[in-house]
Amino acid sequence: MSFTRAPVRIVRSFTIIDLLLFFGILFFFYSFAGVAGEMTGPFRSKIEIDLSLRALPFYAFFSLMRGFTAYGLSLIFSLFYGYFAAHSKHGEKILIAILDILQSIPIMALLPALVLSLVALFPHNNVGLEAASILMIFNGQVWNMIFSFYSSVKTVPLEIREVTQVYQFSKWDTLRKVEIPLSMNGLLWNSMLSMAGGWFFLMVAESFTLGDKDFRLPGIGSYIAVAYETQNNRAMVAGLIAMLLIIIVVDRFLWAPLVNWSERFRLETLAEKELGRNWAAWARKSVILRLLAEISDWVKRRTRPDTVAAIRERKAQGRTVASVSSRWGPIAKWLLIAVLVIGIVRGASQLLGLLWVNTPSTYMELLRDTFLTLLRVIVSVVLGSLWTIPLGVWIGIHPKWTQRLQPIVQVTASFPYPMVYPLLATFLVSLGVEIDLGAVALMILGSQWYILFNVISGATRIPLAFFDIAQIFRLRGWTYWRSIILPGIFPDLVTGWITAAGGAWNACIVTELVQNGPTRFMASGIGASITQAATQADYPRLAAAVVIMTATVVGLNFIFWGQLYRLADTKYRLDSVT
Numbered sequence: 001m002s003f004t005r006a007p008v009r010i011v012r013s014f015t016i017i018d019l020l021l022f023f024g025i026l027f028f029f030y031s032f033a034g035v036a037g038e039m040t041g042p043f044r045s046k047i048e049i050d051l052s053l054r055a056l057p058f059y060a061f062f063s064l065m066r067g068f069t070a071y072g073l074s075l076i077f078s079l080f081y082g083y084f085a086a087h088s089k090h091g092e093k094i095l096i097a098i099l100d101i102l103q104s105i106p107i108m109a110l111l112p113a114l115v116l117s118l119v120a121l122f123p124h125n126n127v128g129l130e131a132a133s134i135l136m137i138f139n140g141q142v143w144n145m146i147f148s149f150y151s152s153v154k155t156v157p158l159e160i161r162e163v164t165q166v167y168q169f170s171k172w173d174t175l176r177k178v179e180i181p182l183s184m185n186g187l188l189w190n191s192m193l194s195m196a197g198g199w200f201f202l203m204v205a206e207s208f209t210l211g212d213k214d215f216r217l218p219g220i221g222s223y224i225a226v227a228y229e230t231q232n233n234r235a236m237v238a239g240l241i242a243m244l245l246i247i248i249v250v251d252r253f254l255w256a257p258l259v260n261w262s263e264r265f266r267l268e269t270l271a272e273k274e275l276g277r278n279w280a281a282w283a284r285k286s287v288i289l290r291l292l293a294e295i296s297d298w299v300k301r302r303t304r305p306d307t308v309a310a311i312r313e314r315k316a317q318g319r320t321v322a323s324v325s326s327r328w329g330p331i332a333k334w335l336l337i338a339v340l341v342i343g344i345v346r347g348a349s350q351l352l353g354l355l356w357v358n359t360p361s362t363y364m365e366l367l368r369d370t371f372l373t374l375l376r377v378i379v380s381v382v383l384g385s386l387w388t389i390p391l392g393v394w395i396g397i398h399p400k401w402t403q404r405l406q407p408i409v410q411v412t413a414s415f416p417y418p419m420v421y422p423l424l425a426t427f428l429v430s431l432g433v434e435i436d437l438g439a440v441a442l443m444i445l446g447s448q449w450y451i452l453f454n455v456i457s458g459a460t461r462i463p464l465a466f467f468d469i470a471q472i473f474r475l476r477g478w479t480y481w482r483s484i485i486l487p488g489i490f491p492d493l494v495t496g497w498i499t500a501a502g503g504a505w506n507a508c509i510v511t512e513l514v515q516n517g518p519t520r521f522m523a524s525g526i527g528a529s530i531t532q533a534a535t536q537a538d539y540p541r542l543a544a545a546v547v548i549m550t551a552t553v554v555g556l557n558f559i560f561w562g563q564l565y566r567l568a569d570t571k572y573r574l575d576s577v578t
Contacts, residue, residue: 059222066219073134073138075191078145078148082148105550106506112539112542144194144197147499148183152183189457190454192410206221207221228517240419248407251414355543362541366544385451393459417442424441436523446511447500447504470484491568501553
């Protein structure tokens with residue numbers, strides 16, 4: 001076998017970008033080795049957090065690795081779950097109902113079960129504690145991504161569906177060439193929100209208390225939590241600045257290039273074809289990256305299979321997979337159902353045992369708290385919609401401003417506001433604002449971005465023909481909004497409302513009970529009850545609070561949000577709104 005030399009040419013000398021890239025790669029591998037060492041090291045439920053500036057970059061890297069690991073799991077899960085929910089005629093209602101239940105379970109309700117079970121599974125190292133933290137971040141990321149992908153697949157224009165039938169597309173081809181590309185824009189904007197949702201609960205995911213046990217992981221969330229506990233103002237400011245820098249770097253080097261890349265997947269809309277500027281464009285000047293790109297192209301050319309042979313091989317593989325699927329598919333299906341039934345029965349029996357311990361007065365108190373939190377959720381969604389809908393539409397229908405404002409919106413939305421809730425709560429109380437009312441303001445900070453991002457996504461996908469119609473008939477004012485804008489963004493707006501409401505329900509656990517050193521601000525609500533029950537290891541009260549809150553959210557989804565989803569699917573579609 002003979003080898004030929006790859007046609008790689010370095011056309012320019014090394015630059016400062018290559019130097020930064022080199023040291024960045026060294027820092028990555030050094031920090032990654034530290035993460036691996038921390039996970040496989042002896043189990044320590046609580047570690048001492050170093051509040052020096054020297055330790056902050058490594059803590060930031062720990063949190064970044066957890067966030068992206070959780071996001072990768074969220075993306076894979078969203079594609080699978082959203083696809084089957086959108087295409088299963090009999091299972092769609094069940095899957096969406098399960099999704100409603102899962103997204104309504106607050107993170108504090110998952111803490112005891114996740115942490116105690118995973119720590120027991122890995123008693124000799126920190127893998128279980130790290131896995132619990134990642135799964136808690138996953139819980140803050142995944143739900144709006146699933147709703148976005150599900151909504152996009154359900155609202156694919158009928159004429160495009162007809163084209164796939166005419167050309168006899170397989171399910172895989174339809175998913176790869178139609179459904180994923182058409183959902184890319186909404187999925188991307190909701191991915192940004194997912195990372196923001198993960199950062200939102202970072203302090204809870206990395207530093208939490210269960211009864212007399214204090215669990216703590218190295219990360220920027222635990223760094224800021226300890227800074228608040230010790231009233232170390234210098235560490236507070238340093239941690240918040242570090243968190244802001246992480247968000248800016250991730251946005252400029254990841255989300256901004258992906259926003260530009262997603263332009264190719266849109267239908268005929270207001271989106272412009274020229275790409276916006278972002279920091280990733282500077283990477284094109286790197287000699288190292290150019291070298292790696294040329295090597296990659298050369299390898300692809302050398303290993304590219306013959307087209308006819310590749311097609312025959314794929315067909316043979318497809319027949320093999322179909323044969324295996326037809327033989328083992330029913331068995332796997334019934335095994336999965338059996339496992340789920342056993343798990344549900346066992347979990348339900350344990351849950352009933354916990355619920356039986358509570359007194360009737362406890363349930364009445366929790367029902368009152370749920371109603372108060374419900375009022376805060378409604379007010380936060382309404383007030384958030386008043387400014388996010390007009391601003392989101394304006395950004396979405398002006399492509400140049402989309403490129404300019406996207407970084408600002410993304411950075412603002414991604415900031416984990418619970419990190420500043422203690423300061424904001426102290427400030428509001430100093431102005432004479434009761435925490436029961438101030439909790440609404442804190443809740444708005446964490447929920448309004450779901451509406452804004454989905455409205456921007458929906459506005460960018462309004463076909464140009466809609467605006468031509470508006471010009472021909474000289475539509476203005478409310479008539480213009482009622483006939484063109486609102487029908488065009490309605491499916492995405494419903495997704496934004498649902499995820500914003502879900503975000504507000506989950507945010508209540510950190511907005512209704514805020515701790516600033518020795519000072520505690522507690523509002524009356526189900527979120528404060530859940531947080532107190534979890535930290536005090538009062539599992540019967542915690543179970544009752546979670547069941548009542550979950551039942552409330554699921555009932556609202558069935559009665560109200562479900563009707564809006566059906567309206568978006570039947571009346572306000574791109575192929576029916578004219």
